[in-house]
Amino acid sequence: MKSILSGLSLGRVRLSVQLLMLLLTVWGANLVGYYAAEKISTALPALSCAYDTQNGGYCALVPLQHQLDHQVGAALARAQQVALQTFLPLLLTLGSFLLAYLLLGKAFCAWVCPLGTVQEWLYRLGRKLGLARRTVAPTRLRWLRPVKWLVLLGLVFALPLAAGLGVAPHSAGNPYCDVCPSRIVTTLLTGQTDELALKVGGDALGLALSLIGNTVAGFVLLASLAVRQPFCRVCPMLAMNALARHVSLLRLDKREHSKCAQCGICSRACPMDIPEIHHQHGRRAFTEDCTLCGRCAEYCPDDQIIRVRVGPLAAFSSSRDYYKRQVKRETPDGERKVIRIARAKPVDSSHGG
Template identity: 50%
Template sequence: MNALTLMRLRPWVQAFSLIVLVYGAGAVGHYSADKLSGALPALSCAYDQENAAYCVLVPLQHQLHHRVGEGLVKLHGITMTLFLPLMFTVLSFLAFFVVLNKAFCGWICPLGTVQEALHRIGQRFDLAFRRVPPAWRPRVSSIKWIVLVLAIFALPLISGMGVLPHSFRDPWCQVCPSRIVTTLATGDVNQLALPLAGTWSEIIFVVLRDLGFGFGAVFALSFRQPFCRVCPMLALHAMLRRFAPLRLVKRASARCDRCGLCAKACPMDITAIHTASGATAFDADCTLCGRCIAFCPEDGTLSLRLGPLPLVKSSAAAFNAMTRRESPEGKPKPVAKAGR
C-alpha cells in the first residue's frame, strides 16, 4: 500500500469509526454495544446514550476514585477482592492502549475526526492558516502532561480520599469537549445546559466544558488539531509508544536538509520528523496520521511499520499525486479540467 492509498483510506476509517462510536448502539443494540466497549477503547463519550463504546479515560479515573482513593483511607479493608479487579482492569486497558496506541488518535478518535473536518471547512473557505509559534510549541505540548497528572490521576484519587467533592471523581470527563461533540451528534443538547441547581464545582465544570468546546471549534477552522495538543489521551499514548507495534520510522537522508515538507504537512507541527531520524523522529505528539509519509518526495525515507514489517513507505509517485490535490498545509487545490 502506498502513501496515497493511505491518505484515501484514512477518511473512510475515520468516518466509519465516527458513525459506529456515536450511533453504533442503535444498530447493534445496547447489550452488544457494551461488549464492543470492552473490546475497543475509544473516545466516545459515556454520556452519549446512543454510542457503541465509551471513553477509555472513564474506567481509569473511576478506578482511582472508587478503588485506590477509598482504599488508602480504609487500608484495613484492602483485600484481594480489591486488587484483582483493579489489576485486570488496568492490564486490559493497557493492553488495548499499547496495541492501538497513537493510531487511535489519527484514525479512530471521533473528536479528532471532527477537528479535521472543521479545519478542512475553514481551508475550503480560504480562512487564514495558522500554526502554533515555534517558541510556544514546547509550552503547549507540556499542557497535556499537566492535564494527565492532575485531571486523570491526582484529582480523582484525592476525591476518592474525601478531600475534594464527589464531582471531582472524573474531572476530565466533566470538561472534555468530546462529551459535547458526541452528544450533539445524537441530538442531545443537555450537556450544554448550565445546572443552576448543581454544586459550585459542577457549574464551573460545565462553563469550562462549553468554553473549551466553543474555542476549540473556532480554533480548528485555522489551527490544525487544537484539542489534540492538550489531550491527556495523547500523553498516555506517548508514555507507551516505545512498546507499540505500530510506529513511524525515518531513514536518514541528506536531501531532508533541503526539503522539510514532512514537517509542513504534520497537523501537530512536529519539527522532529524533519530534523531527526531513527527512533527520535517518532515524536510524543505524533498521531500516526501518515501525512508526513504522503508528502515525502523520496522513496523509502519515511515509513509506517508494524513491528519490523513496513506497511507504507514514502514514494515520489504518491508525493506527486498528493501535491496535485492539496498543499502540505492542507489547502485544497483546484481540480484541473479535462483538456487544460
C-alpha cells in the first residue's frame, strides 16, 4: 500500500513544519494579536510559552494551572457552585486538548513544540562543532521515565490546586511555568530578557522556583549540544500526550520482522533513545516517550516495517530505497555527512597529438 508521503523526505517535511510552527508559536502574535481572545489557541499540546509576548498561541498547561488555582481550588474552598465554577472550565480545557490530540496526537511534541525544535537544532549545532555525543542508556530510562509524571502531578496539578485551596502560597499558582525552560528560551528568541530576572520580591517558594527555572533552562541549552531532546524526556506535556496515545488518529505502528533482532538502527535513530522500537512490535513499540518524529521509520532499512499511520492509512512507511538515500546525507545518530565532489584530473597536454 503506497504511503501518503511516498517520494518525499519525511525529515524535510518535518523541518518545514517546525520552521512554520516556530514562527507561529514564538512570533505569531504580530499577525494575530497578543494574548487571550486574539490567540489562535490556549490549548496547544506543545510548550508554546505565554510569557512570550509575540507568540501566536500557547500551551494547555498555562490555562490548566490558572484554572486549578483560581477556579478549581478557590471554588472548592468557597464550596459554592462547584460544578459551574470548577469543573466546566477544566473540562473545556482538557476537552480542547483531547480534540487537538485526537487529530495529531504525540506529533505535537516533535513537529509543533518550539522548545523541542530549539533542542533539536542545538544538537545539530553540536554535531557541526564536533562535540561528543551522549545517549541515555535503557537502564537510566527506567528511572528517568517516571519523572515527567511526577512533574505533571506535582507542578501542574497538585501545587496549583493547593494554592487555590489556600494551603500553599500564591507563588504556587503556576509553578510549572516558573521552571519551564520554554519560558526563558522562547522569550529570548524574541529579544525579551525580563524572564531571566529572579523573583526576589515575593516569598521563598517563588524565588526558589525562579532559581530552578533559570538553572533548568541553562542546563537544557547546554545539554542539547550533546544529548538529543534532553528536556523532552521529563516534560509533563509528553506525559499528557502519552495518556491518550492509542486513541489518536496519528500513531506509530511496527510490524514484526525476523531481521529486527540483529538490526537496531531504528533505536539508534530515535532522538529519545527508545529501546522498545527495536525489541517490540505492534502497540508495545509505540511507547509513552515516543514523540512521533518519524526518524525510526526513516532509518528502517526494510520495506513497510515501521509506519506512521493516520487511522487506517499509512502517512509514511519505511523503505529500503528511502533508507539508502537518507544515510548518504545523515547517520542514524544525527551526524551530517559531508558530500565531497570529486574534481576532474587536469589533462596533460604535453603528450597531445
